[in-house]
Amino acid sequence: MSNSERLSFASVTDLAxxxxxxxxxxxxxxxxxxxxIEALNPRLNAFKRILSAEARAEADARDALQASGAQLGPLHGVPIAIKDENDVEGTPTTYGGAASTVIASRDSEVVRRLRQAGAVIIGKTLMPEFGIWPYTETEANGITRNPWDVTRSPAGSSGGTAAAVAAGMVPAGIGGDGGGSIRLPSAACGLFGLKPQRGRVSAAPNAALWRSLGTIGPLTRTVADAALIYDVIAGTTPTDAYHATPWDAPLLDALTTNPGSLRILVASDNPNGGPAADAETLAALEATAQTLAALGHIVSHGTLPKASTALPFLFQVAGGVLDEAKRVDHPERLEGRTKAMVRVATITKPWAAWAERAGAAASTTINTVFEEYDLVLTPTATTPAVRAGQLSGVGFVRASLKATPAASFTSIWNLCGNPAAALPSGRSADGLPLSVQIIGRAGGEATIMAVSAQLERVRPWAEFRPTL
Incomplete structure (x- = not known):
């Protein structure tokens, strides 16, 4: 391995x-x-903005601090990318589109904590406008492409972050997940992506990300990198609408903790009544289940409890988009699809409180599964990465008809608020990454991470890389 490749695909923990x-x-x-980034971004279109001068200055400051003998943070000197829905001081937060040009006067809480831990903020990554779609494509910025196959989509909405990490343009990046937006891009690009418990990570300066649905977190190549970054960014502020009970120990500790023999439900049926997963995805799911059984876990096959989730989820998504649309300074520049979503949100605004109550009721029903099981294993997506250009020439209705089934295995857990992780489970006949999803009970990130680390040890995936 060349020194260049060694650096490009090094883990965050190794680089630090x-x-x-x-x-x-x-x-x-x-x-x-x-x-x-400069070499690969013209092909992949992962970054909206490369903060070259700022990152160099920040790196020099990190080196000077180290030379002074000062104590170093856990991310000292490591470049991190930021999805463009998070404020980075001195740059606009565009939410993926062209309607917001206001320069952020300070860092978001997540970016502040990353810098405090020593990270170097290297750039801002692309996303669909307001993260609405599971495809990273916009009229303003074009199509972001998957490094495993540039004719494919890296999914969304954290598709720019996923493409950048998978291609070795950055060791890790921050995404957000309101319906699968960390997990779906992780699945499409062969990465590890944990959606944490609702209220685990601060959305400040905003009160929430997509009402009760969204949360912020990293996309990484390894489980350890995700744990390290979560240990840095976890925790909320008084302005946050949701607050999770803090962990008893650092998440990194879970990676070396024996979780014991856990009861794991394998649920291959689509929980939202959407399309079935394809044969390769189901085969990878079953192979993962067999690996878990070989590791000593008690694996059973079955289905999740049924609850009505579609309308509560849709109304909260619409409300979240409306919240973000109010922040832009050029609403006339919003995409037509987004304007249609804002109209839906305006019409459904009287039902916003009902949507959160209905979501909480559905969550109570669905979470009864954890009375019998410790974890649930499902597909992350129904297929490997789909063709790029899913939104080209497509209006709001057709885009929605595509998006709903694409996120059908993931969105239910945003409504419930449970932690859920996507992790690689092999490759398709075309060489594309396959993925499974592990879901835990409320506050159960440590259990998910412990089992994910077990799987990573016996079936390491970071050594598989796209060829660009």
Whole structure:
């Protein structure tokens, strides 16, 4: 392996250790990733904005701090990308479109915590406008492409982050998940992506991300990198609408903790009545179930409790989009699809409180599964990555008809608020990543991470990389 490839696909934990051990400087690492972004972004269109000058200055400051003998943070000197729905001081938060041009006067809480831990903010990644669609495509910024096959989509809405991490343009990046937007891009791009418990990560300066649905978190190549970053960014502020009970121990500890023999339900049926997963996805699901059984877990096959989720989810999505649309300074520049969603949100606004109550009632019903089981295993998506260009020439109705089934295995857990992770489960005959989803009970991220780490040890996936 060349030194360039070694750096490009190094884990966050390795890079932090190499920098702390003076094997390489933060400036050298940052220069490497800036060059890689500049080389690959014209093909992949993953980054909206490369913060080259700012990242170099920040890396130099990290190196100077290290030279002074000061204590280093856990992410010291490591470049991190930020999905463009999070404020980064000095840059506009565009939400993926052209309607917002206001320069952020300060960092969001998540970005502030990353910097406090020593991270270097290297750029902002693309997303569909307001994260509405599970495809990273916009009229303003074009189509983001999957590094495993540039004719395919990296999914969405954190598709820019996923493409960047999978291509080795950055070691990790921040995404957001309101209906599968961390897990679906992770699935499409062969990454690990945990949607944490509702209220686990601050949405400040905003009160929430898509009402009760959304949360913020990293997309990474390894379980350990996700745990490390969550240990840095977890926790809320008084302005947040939701607050999860803090973990008893760092999430990193879970990776070396034996979870014991867990009761795991394998549920291959689509919980929203959507399309069935394809044969390769189901075969990968069953192979993962067999691996879990071999690890000593008690694996059973069955279905999830039924509850009405479609309308509560749709109304909350519409309300969340309306919240974000109010922040833009050029509403006339919104995409036609987005304007249609805003109209839906305006019409359904009187039912917003009902939607949250109905979502909570559905969550209570669905969560009865955890009276009998510790974890649930499902497909993440129904197929491997789909063709890019899903939104080309498509209006609101047709886009919605595509998006709803695409997120049918993931969106239910946003309504419920439970933690859920997507992790690689092999590759299709075409060489595309396959993925399974592990769901835990409320506050159960540590259990998910412990089992994910077990699977990663016996079936390592980070060594498989796209060829660009």
């Amino acid at each position: 250790a190499w920098i702390a051990g003076a094997e390489v400087t933060s400036r050298e690492v940052t220069e490497h990733f800036i060059a890689r």
